[in-house]
Amino acid sequence: MLFADELKSDILKAVKAIYDSDFPTGKISLQPTKKEFAGDATLVVFPFLQISKQSPEQTANAIGEWMKNNSSLIEDVNVIKGFLNLSIKQNLFIDAFTKQQATNNKQQTTNTTLVEYSSPNTNKPLHLGHMRNILLGYAVSEILKANGNKVYKVNIVNDRGIHICKSMQAWLQFGNGETPQSSGMKGDHLVGKYYVEFDKAYNAEAKAMMSDWISGKFESPESEAKYKSLIEQLESATSEEAKDKIIAEIKAYAKSVTPIFKAVQQMLLKWEASDLGTLELWNKMNGWVYDGFDVTYKMLGVDFDKIYYESKTYLLGKEIVAEGLSKEVFYKKPDGSVWVDLTAEGLDHKLLLRGDGTSVYITQDLGTAKLRYDDYHFDKLIYVVGNEQEYHFKVLKQTLKKLGYDWWDSLYHLAYNMVDLPSGKMKSREGTVVDADDLIGSTIEDSEKMTRELGKLGDFDSDDAKNLYRIIGLGALKYFILKVDPEKRMLFNPAESIDINGNTGPFIQYAYARIQSVLRKANSIAELSSSAHQLEVSEINAKEKDLIKLVLSYNEIIAEAAHRLSPALIANYAYDLAKAYNQFYHDNVVVDATDISRSLFRIELSKQTAMAIGKSFSLLGIEVPERM
RNA sequence: GGUCCCGUAGUUCAAUGGAUAGAAUAGAAGUUUCCUAAACUUUUGAUGGAGGUUCGAUUCCUCUCGGGACUACCA
Numbered sequence: 001m002l003f004a005d006e007l008k009s010d011i012l013k014a015v016k017a018i019y020d021s022d023f024p025t026g027k028i029s030l031q032p033t034k035k036e037f038a039g040d041a042t043l044v045v046f047p048f049l050q051i052s053k054q055s056p057e058q059t060a061n062a063i064g065e066w067m068k069n070n071s072s073l074i075e076d077v078n079v080i081k082g083f084l085n086l087s088i089k090q091n092l093f094i095d096a097f098t099k100q101q102a103t104n105n106k107q108q109t110t111n112t113t114l115v116e117y118s119s120p121n122t123n124k125p126l127h128l129g130h131m132r133n134i135l136l137g138y139a140v141s142e143i144l145k146a147n148g149n150k151v152y153k154v155n156i157v158n159d160r161g162i163h164i165c166k167s168m169q170a171w172l173q174f175g176n177g178e179t180p181q182s183s184g185m186k187g188d189h190l191v192g193k194y195y196v197e198f199d200k201a202y203n204a205e206a207k208a209m210m211s212d213w214i215s216g217k218f219e220s221p222e223s224e225a226k227y228k229s230l231i232e233q234l235e236s237a238t239s240e241e242a243k244d245k246i247i248a249e250i251k252a253y254a255k256s257v258t259p260i261f262k263a264v265q266q267m268l269l270k271w272e273a274s275d276l277g278t279l280e281l282w283n284k285m286n287g288w289v290y291d292g293f294d295v296t297y298k299m300l301g302v303d304f305d306k307i308y309y310e311s312k313t314y315l316l317g318k319e320i321v322a323e324g325l326s327k328e329v330f331y332k333k334p335d336g337s338v339w340v341d342l343t344a345e346g347l348d349h350k351l352l353l354r355g356d357g358t359s360v361y362i363t364q365d366l367g368t369a370k371l372r373y374d375d376y377h378f379d380k381l382i383y384v385v386g387n388e389q390e391y392h393f394k395v396l397k398q399t400l401k402k403l404g405y406d407w408w409d410s411l412y413h414l415a416y417n418m419v420d421l422p423s424g425k426m427k428s429r430e431g432t433v434v435d436a437d438d439l440i441g442s443t444i445e446d447s448e449k450m451t452r453e454l455g456k457l458g459d460f461d462s463d464d465a466k467n468l469y470r471i472i473g474l475g476a477l478k479y480f481i482l483k484v485d486p487e488k489r490m491l492f493n494p495a496e497s498i499d500i501n502g503n504t505g506p507f508i509q510y511a512y513a514r515i516q517s518v519l520r521k522a523n524s525i526a527e528l529s530s531s532a533h534q535l536e537v538s539e540i541n542a543k544e545k546d547l548i549k550l551v552l553s554y555n556e557i558i559a560e561a562a563h564r565l566s567p568a569l570i571a572n573y574a575y576d577l578a579k580a581y582n583q584f585y586h587d588n589v590v591v592d593a594t595d596i597s598r599s600l601f602r603i604e605l606s607k608q609t610a611m612a613i614g615k616s617f618s619l620l621g622i623e624v625p626e627r628m
Numbered sequence: 629g630g631u632c633c634c635g636u637a638g639u640u641c642a643a644u645g646g647a648u649a650g651a652a653u654a655g656a657a658g659u660u661u662c663c664u665a666a667a668c669u670u671u672u673g674a675u676g677g678a679g680g681u682u683c684g685a686u687u688c689c690u691c692u693c694g695g696g697a698c699u700a701c702c703a
Contacts, residue, residue: 031644042646042647046684049683056683080647081647082647082683082684162702162703163702310703335701348630351701354701360700360702361702386697388696389698390631390697391632391697392698394631394632417633417634417696417697418696418697420696454665456664480640484640485642488633488634488641489633489634489695490640491639491641493640499640499653500666501666502651502653503640503642504652504666506666507652510667513664518664522663524663560644572642575652582667585664585667585668586659586667586668587668590663591663627664628664628666
C-alpha cells in the first residue's frame with residue numbers, strides 16, 4: 001500500500017507516545033480504505049487493545065487524534081467501530097506522482113530462477129490444457145524477471161518413447177508418404193492424425209482378436225493360456241467390480257498382442273538400439289512436430305531460453321540411482337529393480353529403476369534436475385505442471401533430499417488444475433479436446449466479426465486490421481485463462497467462445513487504445529506541445545486520486561505477484577486501471593486548451609496509466625493496440 | 629481405503645483473519661453537441677451443511693455432503 005512504511009512508523013510513534021509501549025511493526029494491520037468510507041488508509045485497532053486497555057473506539061480515537069496532530073502525512077481521520085480511517089494529504093499523492101517517472105525502482109535480486117513449462121509430447125498437437133500451462137509459465141517467468149530475478153525459461157520435450165513410435169508405425173502403415181507439404185497440414189497435426197490412426201487400428205485389431213479367442217482361435221499358445229486363465233478367474237469372480245477388472249485385463253492383454261502394437265514395441269527396441277532407418281523416420285516426424293509447435297509458440301508470443309530433449313537426458317538418472325544405492329538410501333529387490341522407501345516422509349515405496357535396468361519417469365526427472373542444477377546453479381526451479389502430478393513432485397523432492405543434494409528444497413511445483421468443458425473433462429481418446437491452433441483461429445475470427453459489426457474499421461488498411469483482430473483475439477483468450485487462479489478448475493465454453501465485454505482482455509485493450517487516442521489529440525494541440533508549463537496542480541479530484549493510487553502501486557503489485565507467482569493478480573490490476581481510467585475519462589476533460597497546466601497533468605496521468613497497463617499486459621504476454 | 633485440490637449471485641470469476649462478501653455477464657432502467665458508446669450510470673441477486681478457535685471466519689481447525697485428481701515396472 002502507498003505510504004505504508006511511513007504510516008506505520010508514525011503509528012508506532014503514536015503508540016509509544018500514548019501508551020508508552022513498543023509494538024511490533026509486523027503486527028500493524030493497515031489496509032486500503034473501502035470506497036464507502038472517507039480516507040485512504042485504514043488501521044485496524046483491535047491488535048492494540050491489549051496495550052490500550054480501552055474500547056476499540058477509544059483506542060482508535062486516541063491514535064487518530066495523535067496522528068492528526070503529529071503526523072506530517074495525515075490530513076484528517078475518522079473512526080468507525082474498530083477502524084481508524086486515515087486521510088493522507090493530497091499533495092503527497094501529487095508529489096509522489098510527479099516524481100514517479102524518475103523513481104521506477106525495480107528491485108534487483110541476484111536470484112537465478114528456472115521456469116520449466118510447456119513440456120509437450122511429440123505425438124500430438126497442443127490443446128487447451130497446454131495453453132493454460134504455457135501462458136502461466138510464460139507469465140510467471142516475466143513477472144519474476146520484472147521483480148529482478150534472473151530467469152531462464154526452459155522446456156523439456158518428451159520426444160522419445162512408445163507414444164511417438166505409435167505415430168511412426170501408423171504413418172508407415174497408412175501414410176502413403178504423406179508430409180506436411182503434400183497435405184498442407186501443420187506438422188504436429190499431421191503426426192497427431194497418425195496417432196489417432198494408430199489408436200483406431202489398435203482397437204480394431206484388439207476387437208478382432210478377442211472375437212477370435214471367443215470362437216476358440218488363438219494366434220499363439222501364450223495367448224490361449226493367458227486367455228483361458230483369465231476366463232477362469234472371470235467365472236469364479238463374485239463381485240461386479242472384480243469382473244469388470246478382469247474384463248479390462250483381457251482387453252488390455254488383447255491390445256498388447258495385436259500385430260500393430262508388437263510392431264510398435266519392435267520399433268522402440270530398434271530406436272533404443274540406434275537403428276538408422278528408425279532414427280531417420282523419428283527425426284523426420286519430430287521435425288514436423290517442432291515446426292508445428294514453433295508456429296503455435298510464436299502465435300502465443302512465448303519463447304524459451306533452453307530446450308531439453310528427453311532423448312538426450314533419459315539415461316542421466318541412472319547414475320544417480322547407482323549413487324543412491326552405494327549410499328544405501330535406495331535398495332534393490334531380488335528382481336533387480338531399485339526402490340526408495342519414503343514411508344517415513346508420509347509417502348510410499350517408489351520404483352526408481354525397472355528390473356531390466358531401464359529408467360522410468362522419475363529416474364529421468366532426477367537426472368534432468370541434477371543436469372539443470374549443474375547447468376545453472378539455480379536458486380529456484382519452478383515446474384509448471386498439472387496438479388495431477390503433485391505426488392510425483394513430492395517424491396522427486398524427498399528423493400533428492402535423501403540423496404543429500406542441498407538444493408532439493410529449491411524445487412517448486414507450480415500446479416494448475418485442469419480445464420473443463422461444459423461436457424466435462426477433456427479426453428484426447430474421446431476426441432473432446434479443444435485444439436490450441438483451432439481455438440486461437442476461431443477466437444481471432446470472432447474478434448474480426450465483432451470488430452466489423454461495431455464498424456470499427458475506419459481508416460485501417462487490411463494488414464493493420466488483420467493484426468488488430470489477432471491482438472484482440474489473443475488478448476481475450478490469454479486474459480480469460482490467466483485471470484483464473486491456477487489452483488482452480490476452470491470452465492471453458494468453446495461454443496460461447498470468449499467474452500469481449502466486461503472483465504476481459506479487450507476491455508483493457510480498449511482503455512489503452514483510447515488513451516493513445518487522447519495522447520494523439522494532445523500532441524496535435526500546439527500550445528501544449530510547445531508549452532513551457534510545468535506539471536503543476538494543487539488539487540486533485542476523487543477520480544484522479546483513484547487513478548494516481550493505482551498507477552503508483554505498480555511496483556508493489558509486481559512484487560506481490562512475483563511472491564505469490566500469480567499472473568491473476570496482474571490481470572486484475574490491469575482491469576482496475578482500465579476501469580478507473582474509463583471512470584476518470586467520463587468525469588474529466590483530459591485535453592482542455594483553456595487550462596494548460598490541468599491538461600498537462602491529466603495527460604501525464606493518462607500516459608502513466610497507459611504505461612502501467614502496457615507493462616502489466618506485457619508481463620502476461622498480451623499485446624496492446626495503438627488504436628482499435 | 630489413504631493423500632491432496634475445489635464447493636461463493638442464474639452463469640464465469642474475486643476477496644494478506646477485518647467494516648455492509650467484490651467484479652463481470654445475463655435481467656430491469658437510463659446516458660452520445662465533448663479527446664474512441666468495445667464506454668459510463670442506477671438496480672435485482674451468493675459463501676454446500678453442522679460445530680469450534682477469535683473482538684471478528686469465505687479464509688484457520690474438526691466433522692459432514694457434493695465434484696475432481698493422485699495412489700503405474702505410462703510419461
